[in-house]
Amino acid sequence: MIPRRVNPEEIDVKALGLRAGLEIHQQLDTRHKLFCSCPTSLASEDEEKDEFIRQLRPTRSELGEVDIAALFEWRKGRLYHYHAPRRVSCLVEADEEPPHEINREAVTIGLAMAKAFGSTIVDEIYVMRKIVIDGSNTTGFQRTAIVALGGSITTPSGKKIGIQSIAVEEDAARKLGEKGRFIHYNLDRLGIPLIEISTAPDIETPEEAYETALTIGQMLRLTGKVKRGIGTIRQDLNVSIRGGVKTEIKGVQRLDLLPKIVLYEAIRQYRLLQIRDELRSRGVREEDIKSQGIVDVTDIFKDTKSKIIARALKRGGKVLAVKLPGFHGLLGVEVQPGRRFGTELADYARFWGGVGGLFHSDELPGYGITEEELNKVYERLAAEKGRDAIVLVADAEKNARKALEAVLERAAYALKGIPKETRAANDDGTTKFMRPQPGAARMYPETDIPPLEVDEDLLREAERLKPPTPQEKLRELEQRYRLGDELAKQLLRDPHLPLFEQLANRYGDKVSPKYIASILVNTLRSLAREGVPVENLSEEHIEAVVAALARGEISKDAVPDVLSYLAKNPGAGVNDAVKTLGLTRVSLEEVEAMVAEAVEALRDEIKARGMRALSKVMGRVMPKLRGRVDGKLVAELARKKIEEVLRENS
């Protein structure tokens, strides 16, 4: 028997034969969207906008194939409510005008990455329609084009990871929420260019997944042409283990979660294979499961204490039950930490039956269902306790029946192994069933857009944008800006790298690049830890502070205070900060006078303790001068004065 709980720490993924590939989607910072002339920024809530409601119909391939998830949405009468901000969307996003020609700037960035990976660039770029009918594209498809194939990267630990393809595609609309039959989307994000980089399944450990994503992310940022911030980069994963299947996991936004998701998926497949072997060893056969009838057991629950069931019955629903022969104990087996095989079945019931969930015998009695009720169901189904499992669904009869049909189907598949699924990542690193994997026939040519021949102009422009490898960049940071190894590494991972280079080139002669780097990687981070809303700081804010430093208008000591003030008052300028914080610069004479006064007052002590009295002098002067003048300068003046006093003595 398989232990119920799974301990991730005991899993050796290499032994399981883990293989994973990544698909990285990064928003590009182009002037215009991919197929129209709208700007590529998001809209605020109070901007002027238009709204409209649409449906999307599943389309059919010549072979009669229909995307099943799309079909379900349509049959449910799903309606999409679009919010179209006028500043950042036009008729193209509203699907009321054909797309314009593909944005050459975006293509160029794609080609630049291709060059950096050593990929083979295609000679003519064809825009395709990838059918996506969840309403996130007003057209019902995502426009996407492959610009290059092949190539590779090397991770920091020296592993070579193959690149399969580089595509340029449009981002989807931004989901605002769901209300009944309506899903609300904002069109601001729709059409922002994305680059999609797909790696080969060369990743063999969870850590390699992280390093691969990190390296590709760094290279993308090094083009200086990608957007930064939350939601601008997304990772999809393909994971399999030996004997398992390639499972797609969508929409991982946090890089640090990648290793965990990879590990947990490997565990899930491993556990599902264990369940398969256990079922086989118990002698369970697929046809035994498939031949199970779905039985109406509503009468058993007519006086139930289960609130969920009572509520369903009150609305005219039924309680249907099914026996899973030989499954006793297996529905309670964890496939991922906190997710049981029963949870997997429930996902299917929800997707295919549209029900809220199910009850299974490994968690019963419970949820208000009594031992007595359970026994009656066992009896009605001719099920054997300790051998068979039972599953109950309480809902409208049609939905409940479909849900249990899906449960039977999924349970029967457990004898085969692992179904091909597209899964969605949860915040805790587990994943849940999203939909069956779509077939290959969901890609059609976008006949509204002429192909783009890759010419010398495009290639030349791409060469100019081609990013260095992270290793090359590290060397450059260390040599050109004389940054220490640690600081350079930190900066390389930091989204502010392009800003650093800009500021170091502009102000490097007055403010040391090392100091600029430490503002970006250290000061901002420690302010954030103190709860300062640093996300309000724009590049312009930071540049203004460095510029004021270069002009000698503020001192280094004042930098954290000024940044913190600007973060809290994003509308204000450095001057306002200086005034409000009382940081007006003092003249050298004034400082000298203040130091002289302090030394005079402490004369006796100086005479007694010599240079050790410096801290006392400083302690007297600095409260009045902090942030207004560089502390080093004050110390220098004080030291001189003290020396004078000591010389008098001798």
Add this chain to the structure above:
Amino acid sequence: MAELPGYSGVARAVLERAGARVGDRIRIETSDGRVFEGILMPRYAIKQRPIIVIKLDNGYNIGVRVDSDARVTVVKTRETILREAAAGAPAPVPLLEEQPPPGPKPRVVVVGTGGTIASKIEYETGAVKPALTAKDLVEAVPEISFIADIEADILMNILSENMRPEYWERIVEGVARHIERGAEGVVVAHGTDTMAYTAAALSFALPGLPVPVALVGAQRSSDRPSSDAAFNLTAAVLTAAKAPFAEVVVVMHGETGDTYALAHRGTKVRKMHTSRRDAFQSINARPIAKIYPFEKRIEVIGKPLRGRGEQELRVENGFERKVALLKYYPGMESEIIDFLVERGYRGIVLEGTGLGHVGEWLIDSIKNAVEKGVVVVMTSQTLFGRVNMNVYNTGRRLLAAGVVPAEDMLPETAYVKLSWVLAHTRDPEEAKKLFRTNLAGEINDRITLDLYPRWPH
């Protein structure tokens, strides 16, 4: 040629040498050593380039530049690929699980003229083919079988911009035939570019009509999930089957969203936008009805010409070809009018400025045309409002020259009407009289303040 559509020059030679046909799986080795493999696709690009288009296994198409040293080999023939694909394909899933309720439903004939109101995708090439039978149609839009018993009749398959008066005549015949045989409503699927002209043509050629005739089209082709085709078709079938009125209408989206369609009178409707779903609008008139296809509800909001079943079918088919529609512009020279007269044109519809004017230097030529028996009518480029040629001197001189003011008629409607009138009388005076008569609701005597849209400001 059929095996390698779109290929010429080097690319074609390389493919021919390999015996490759569109749909075959091929392998390309370029002379610089790159290797690609995928299914050979037709090349749709207009520009002739030495580029071969293949579909990769991930579904993407790419173009590969070749020279005469490139090597192409056929890896698998298209027959094998199709056979394998068909064997692996799951059984087709119907769009709707429910069957239409039994019992009699109104008989509606969907007449096809072209465009892709309902279509199938060709697996191999991604090309769009029209749905040819009632079965195809109902498979694509099963909702319509809940409203009516559908029959399909593909009369022709031409692009909207290639529509001609002889096709109007064939459509009139087809529609009339189905009504004679007991259709309780007819839907005419039509490309949108010239749909309003055809709607006007049907309006004049079917002066007696017992059932509704609904023209319908799509602004987004039906091969895409966001197509307006199914919505519009459902609305049109609903109109044909259930509308209480019996006239020729255009049924298209009422707004950008999928909420309701509008039924516009065939003589007052115009395509007012190149691409929007709600491109069709009634000009100088209110639409006749709002159609809610999801709720299967028709709300009459205008004044129908006649009710369903009030009249017998009467057909007056035929359109004169020698009629021109001429838009006036400041540089227009009189020789254009002289040319038309010389060439034997019998009617000229002028699209004049403002209240119905043209440069005074054209008046002599116009006068000459009228004297030669050409019927000259005046509409306005402003589209909104009525021509009135009594207000300014030029207008009065044009009237004196014999120009017939077309009231608030759309220039396109006036052109169709004059074509129809001149096919039914040889006498210019009688033609003028007929032209000035309100035959199919094309003239609105009372234009109220609300019949003018507001533009954003």
